[in-house]
Amino acid sequence: MASLVSQVIDALDAGITTSASIQATGAAWHALTQVIATGRRGPGSETNPLERAAEHLRATAPRRTSITALASMVGLSPSQLTALFRERLGVTPLQFQVQLRMARARELLDGTRLPVTAVAREAGYDDPMYFSRQFTRLHDMSPTAYRSRPTGT
Known part of the structure; x- marks a missing residue:
C-alpha cells in the first residue's frame, strides 16, 4: 500500500503532464481497489470487533439488527458481543x-x-x-x- 501511495506522489511530483496525471490516477485507483479488496478502513479495524459492530449499528441505525446477526458479522457469540459492549461502552448493543x-x-x-x-x-x-x-x-x-x-x- 505504501508503495502505491509513493507511486501517486512520484507521478504528481513529475509535473502535471498528461502522462503524469494518467500515471497518478492509475496508481490512486489501484491503491483504492487494494483498500476495498482487503476490506480495511484503517489500522487495526479488522481486529476490533467492537468498533466494527458499533460502526455497523451507526450506519444502519434506523434498521433493526439482531444481536445474533451482529455478533456473527464480527466473529463473536452474542454473549461475547454483549459483554464487550457492556465492558467498553457501558451499554448493551440494543x-x-x-x-x-x-x-x-x-x-x-x-x-x-x-x-x-x-x-x-x-x-x-x-x-x-x-x-x-x-x-x-x-x-x-x-x-x-x-x-x-x-x-x-
Whole structure:
C-alpha cells in the first residue's frame, strides 16, 4: 500500500503532464481497489470487533439488527458481543442502537417540522406510539414537548 501511495506522489511530483496525471490516477485507483479488496478502513479495524459492530449499528441505525446477526458479522457469540459492549461502552448493543435512534429523533425534532409519526419512522420505529413511549421514558418528556421546549435547554 505504501508503495502505491509513493507511486501517486512520484507521478504528481513529475509535473502535471498528461502522462503524469494518467500515471497518478492509475496508481490512486489501484491503491483504492487494494483498500476495498482487503476490506480495511484503517489500522487495526479488522481486529476490533467492537468498533466494527458499533460502526455497523451507526450506519444502519434506523434498521433493526439482531444481536445474533451482529455478533456473527464480527466473529463473536452474542454473549461475547454483549459483554464487550457492556465492558467498553457501558451499554448493551440494543441500548446502543436505541441511543443512536433517539439521537436521530432529537436531530429531526430540533431541525425539521416533520410530524412525530414521520420522525418515528425516520428514526427506525414502525409504531409511533411505541416511539413516543420510549422517547418519553428516556427524555422525561414527549417528542412534542421536546420539540416545543425553549431552545438551549
